[in-house]
Amino acid sequence: MSRPATLTGRGGAFPAALCDNGSVHSYRDEGIVLAGHKLGEADRIVTVLTRSHGLVRAVAKGVRRTKSRFGSRLEPFMLVDVQCHIGRNLDIVTQVELIEPFARxxxxxxxxxxxxxxxxxxxxxxxxxxxxxxxxxxxxxxxxxxxxxxxxxxxxxxxxxxxxxxxxxxxxPSLLDCAQCGAPGPHRAFSAALGGAVCSACRPSGAALxxxxxxxxxxxxxxxxxxxxxxxxxxxxxxxxxxxxxxxxxxxxxxxxxxxxxxxx
Known part of the structure; x- marks a missing residue:
């Protein structure tokens, strides 16, 4: 038998929710909230950087209502354990547990x-x-x-x-040797375009000094x-x-x- 899909969360690996055809339709992960934007009268689109799924954008339904289940857990800088349902355009937040309230x-x-x-x-x-x-x-x-x-x-x-x-x-960035020719530093010029510190021979016009x-x-x-x-x-x-x-x-x-x-x- 094939093994069910697993996801890695704060408590280790656990089964993902599967559709009848075996595809994953929801996931759970640890993430830190980066931003939130209003959607309609009561919802919010949240951007979360997760441990195992990268950058996630999801709709938190009703989160702006006073009696929301999620409340302030999805404010920027909160570290959370979040569960999402995979949507067609945006995922849907279905559960949130607070790990560390950095925002406070x-x-x-x-x-x-x-x-x-x-x-x-x-x-x-x-x-x-x-x-x-x-x-x-x-x-x-x-x-x-x-x-x-x-x-x-x-x-x-x-x-x-x-x-x-x-x-x-x-x-x-190179902060000692020349980013272009490798000449030993220190050097008193810096160019973001050329990779950091640069020697006098490689220094372009307009370099920081x-x-x-x-x-x-x-x-x-x-x-x-x-x-x-x-x-x-x-x-x-x-x-x-x-x-x-x-x-x-x-x-x-x-x-x-x-x-x-x-x-x-």
Whole structure:
């Protein structure tokens, strides 16, 4: 006999719901809510990054009603155990259990909320074109959890997340040796188009000219050397944030709207 389809959730693998012909018509997964949009008078379309199914868009029926079964569980930044029925155009949320209420802690701090919004929008942009990536899911959950706990300054936590998310997606910047010719660094020029740090011979017109300490700061964020990152000069942190923003925009070929808003505040 053939084995029934299985899905992997917080409690391990469990059978998926099957149609009479053996095809899966519902699934259950762990996910973090990235966004929500109103639909009609009482419904909402939620975007959820899941552990095993990638980016999911589903309709939560009646969620905006006062007596909704789901209530605030499907607000952005909530980590949930969600069950969905597979629909023709959009899936339908049928059950939600709260795992960690990140939104409650993040919502009380404007800087943390702003950073989390950029993380969520970036994760959505990366995973829209990427196959299921458990690494991206785990990275986002870890970053949001850190924000919620206030472990590091929000802007540093954001830059560290952006660097790591881009690296997981295959866009790791060179922060020491020349990205073009490999000449040993450090180098005092940075080009998102050419792959990061570049030597004077490879430097294109219009390349950024940060102090090498700013690139050292980014390297510390990328590798998790928080002691060095938090001890960096404020000027280097600001320059580093600008380089990270340019790096993300170049490789995603779009501006992250919430990041643009953050930089204006």
């Amino acid at each position: 802690g993040i919502g009380a701090d404007f800087d943390a909320y702003s950073a989390a919004s950029v993380m969520a929008e970036t994760a959505r942009s990366i995973t829209e074109a990427e196959p299921v990536s458990r690494a991206q899911f785990l990275l986002l959950v870890s970053a949001i959890r850190s924000l919620c706990k206030g472990e590091h300054p929000p802007r540093l936590a954001l830059d560290a997340y952006l660097l790591r998310a881009m690296s997981v997606a295959g866009w790791a 940060p102090d090498t300490d700013a690139l050292d700061h980014l390297a510390a964020l990328l590798t998790g050397d928080w002691e060095s990152a938090e001890a960096s000069d404020l000027h280097d942190q600001i320059d580093g944030s600008k380089l990270v923003s340019d790096w993300v925009s170049w490789h995603l070929e779009r501006n992250i709207r919430s990041l643009s808003v953050l930089e204006r505040t």
